[in-house]
Amino acid sequence: MQVHTVRCFGAVAGCGNVALVIEGGPATPAARQAFARAQPHPACVFLDPGAQGDGIADYYYPHARSPLCLHATLGAAQVLFARAGQADQDIVLATVMRGQPLRLCRQGDDFFVALQPQSVPEVAVDAALAAWLLDQPELRLAAAPVLASVGSPKLLIEVPERATLLALRPPLERILDWGRAHGVSGCYVVCRIGADAYEGRNFNHLDPAMEDRATGVAAGALAAHLGRAITLHQGGALGAPCLIRTRVEDGAILVGGRAEPVPGN
Secondary structure: OEEEEEEEOEOOOOOOEEEEEEEOOOOOHHHHHHHHHOOOOOEEEEEEOOOOOOOEEEEEOOOOEEOOOHHHHHHHHHHHHHHHOOOOOOEEEEEOOOOOEEEEEEEOOEEEEEEOOOOOOOOOOOHHHHHHHHOOOOOOOOOOOEEEOOOOOEEEEEOOOHHHHHHOOOOHHHHHHHHHHHOOOOEEEEEEEEOOEEEEEEEOOOOHHHOOOOOHHHHHHHHHHHOOOOEEEEOHHHOOOEEEEEEEEOOEEEEEEEEEEOOOO
16 A cells, blocks of 8 residues: 655645545545544545546545545645656546546646536525524625535635634534535635635534645635636645635636645655
């Protein structure tokens, strides 16, 4: 078994959200979940050979299997491009749970994953729901909340001020219970910090200490909803500043950023 440790979406070298990329690891979902649960890092992706394309990706958080994790996919891109030794040829993976195609490309020091916008559950969302989920009865919003997805549906909530974003301490069990009941992968709360720049926080874990340093699927969902390229900052308040870049090209959403191997792994 080969285990690669990669820092993904770091705003600068040495920062980022860590993912483990595993080749030749355990084969069953139960064994993979047990492996992920035993790790000190937020996500694992198991790479398997596929009948078509360059491989199959199977994603696990410590608490659950996931249909897609973009920071782990960025880690896989770093490993695969380093082995291929060429940046001008795309690499194509497919996800295990949904068979979703993922086109990986490299541009300079950044890696990108190209995805298509996905359908979302037919769930009514409004400001009252956002206030209830975040336990903020007086919550003011900068825009109506929406559901959007590039592979893992997110409830996107925009608040007008960074101070509001950073002060949030929502009831995580309430968010997870609502998400499980409606097929939504948590709440992603953002505030605008520039013309096409946002800062965000993701609430999709029961343990506050497991809050994401970078959530690529949420950045992709926001870019898909807005229909334009954005940059998204995350993790700075957690001591791991991350920067996610997105583009919109011919209907595809490209999500990417820095990915670097952790020395000694």
